[in-house]
Amino acid sequence: MTTYRTHRAPKTALRPALHPVERSVVAALVVAALVGIGWLGSMIYTIAAWSMD
DSSP states (O other): OOSSOOOOOOTTOOSOOOOHHHHHHHHHHHHHHHHHHHHHHHHHHHHHHHHHO
């Protein structure tokens, strides 16, 4: 049996902050998704323009 109490971390922290690496990966994924949506939109526009000719 111990004669002292150990320090416990406070339970108020619900979620730790994102690490810089995680933040950059999330930013890269968001940019990649936006680029993909833009590419898809341009392909639809191109095919629609071809069909009008």
